[in-house]
Amino acid sequence: MAAATIFEQIQDYANRADPYPLYRELRKTPVVREADGTYVVSRYRDIVALLHDPRISSRRGNLQGFIETDPPEHDRVRRALNRYYGPPETPDRIDRMRPELLEIVTGLIDRLDGRTEIDIVDDFAYPLPVTAICRLLGVPLEDEPRFHVWADALVEGIGPQAARNEQARRNADNAWADLSRYFGTLIDAHRELPGQDLLSALVTDDRTAEAMSQADLRTNASLLLFAGHETTVNLITNGMLTLLRHPAALERIREEPEFVIPTVEELLRYEPPVHLISRVALDDLDIAGTTVPAGAHIYLVLASGSRDPDHVADPDVFDPTRHDPERFDLHPQEAQHLGFGGSVHYCFGAPLARAETQIALTELARRLENPRLLADPPPYRSNPGLRGPRHLPIRFDRVRPAEEVTQRAVAHAAARHRQ
Template sequence: MTTSTAPSATDLFAQAMRYDHRADPYPYYAQLRREPVVRMDDGSWLVSGHREIRQLLHDPRSSADRLNPQTKVPKAARGLLVQDPPLHDQLRRVVSQEFIPRITGMRDHLGALVSGLLDAQAGDRPGRLDVVADLAYPLPVTVICELLGVPREDEPLFGSIARRLTRGLDPIDTQTEEELRELDQARGELMQYLEGVIARRRTEPGTDLLSGLMFHQDPDDVMGPVQLRVTLGLLLIAGHETTVNLIANGTLALLRNPDALARLREDPDLATPLVEEVLRYDPPVQMSGRSALADIDLAGTTIPKGSRIRLLLAAGNRDATRFDDPDRFVPDRRDNAHLGFGGGIHYCIGATLARAEAQIALTALARRLRSPRLVADPPPYRENAVLRGPEQLLVAFDQLVPDGPQGVS
């Protein structure tokens, strides 16, 4: 007689991180949620319950500064995402003051960009497009380049850097030695590239976001050279990498749920709750990290001071104690308090722009493609586990109809 042993949380997490499970890690997340707070074999803590994740996102004892001390990166040189108050609040205030006014009123421009990208696919019918390469990637890249004042033609350079840097977000034990070497090289290449961009803008200031950050009206809040480079790099990379996945994951959800696609085609206003459901159901950012500044009592256990914490956002988004029928895609779901943009003081600063880009792109796809269908299901996925989304998303269609009035206002 043999006895079976339930897999440990460490084993389940390792299974979820495996590339051959990238298309659907959610069954492993569901098993992990049976213990919403659990200690891993390496001493870190994994938090997968919705309530527990939200508590940590709002708990000042839960620090965003989770960099390995061995990196020896000075606090002033660390990015906004891994800063705590008071420096975090100062940096975020400056970025918000310069960023938010520049994205206000952009919807018409976003609609025109989406139309142009889809028009480029017009030709003899039937047709085929790669939603990632033809729409989901070029749209946010163009927008963030315009906002920052970065030349669009530099995309091959910073795009290559971004792909290597975002791979570095994954658990270190999933990366090869070659990838770790490439990560260090990419950091150096990015700083060198950004120094050149900043130098040009210093002699030729404009109305773009970078100029605003460099010549901020409050001299007490002007960033130092290192902070400026790090912030510019964060905005450039985070400003497009996550939105690519949001649009691609949303397209995938629509094509797998034809009733939702038909409803969006007839009712463009559905785009607003639908994008929120994509952020819950299949979020572009699967997890985040924290460290404990003090002992934290959570779900009947204590996370000791100094512990590293993984917040499994995508698992919390499918927590049945918070959401009804959590594994079903419900485009008009009510009370959708998802974790797709994080929470607390580190809530995604670009959430408004990402929502608008996804709403307009998904509505245009639903309205303009006749009889769209997936060429491969599941599609091939990116290597990244944290920033999870298709590498390629081929869609065949019978006709690309001419554009009309924008469906989302």
């Protein structure tokens, strides 16, 4: 039996906790052809070039919705979905959600009072983005047990490991069908009795029908629900794991909450929620001296690109200050990352994911007294592309009351002002 390739080793669950040494090996050969005819690209500059190259397609067949389309169809649908979500027509939608997000986070942490051991995933990182995306879309939170099952099937049915698992792909197809039927019923309900949510705005706007059919609307609503919480769970959990491994950064967020902004950007570079995505070549391509034929599937290893030493200095060092706009010793390009992909397919939910993670990590840092890991590394989810801990058990001494934290923050701010 032939030895496993580096890309095959990356997919092996045994390496899920730390794939980064394998990424270093992968970058030594910038473009690798696997035995099944797929190509793997791992350097930052090559990935960025391909993300902007119209000769590669996002039509891969393992997901549905606008994420699986190319311009101009992609742009038409995305503009319609974005009309009530972000700029230019609704530029302040996410900023207006911040008090509500803080309310959700505060409530979740309040429920931990009296406990000294929790699972960050089950007790916090999962319910936060699920609650947020349900409120944004207008999905009843009490339906969470139903779409949780569908979301798990979708995660297992996408990525390179699913290519060899027919049952996983079939389960994912069934989950998409179930989600689509669910949203068909929900869309009808919102049309009859609209609210202040995104779904109501879409179904009552005549312009939506000009951009997509009712079937497309159901599919894209399903995508927003799925993608709107799955990757954020990983980002928050990876973030807390990394901060507990780097207590000085955690302490700085506790003392200087604004430090969470560059910290989240560094987390997106250092421990991103999405490690790889796939594309299809529409034409013969020359990538770093390798000819990739038309029709070939290409895996872009985003997490490897963000740790490419030709892109950023000391890539394996967790250093949030590299994203501090007041630092001028770094070229601006070095502060960028691939945590949200790039080009026309730049993550639709990036503003919400940033806001959720910034608020979540700030409040966890301020309110959990002396948090520490109970398992390192923790158990991981099986998907190598959507990478994050399945559980993150931690222990702490107590939950600080929100009032105590607020008073301490006011006093600290006043002291800093006097300096």
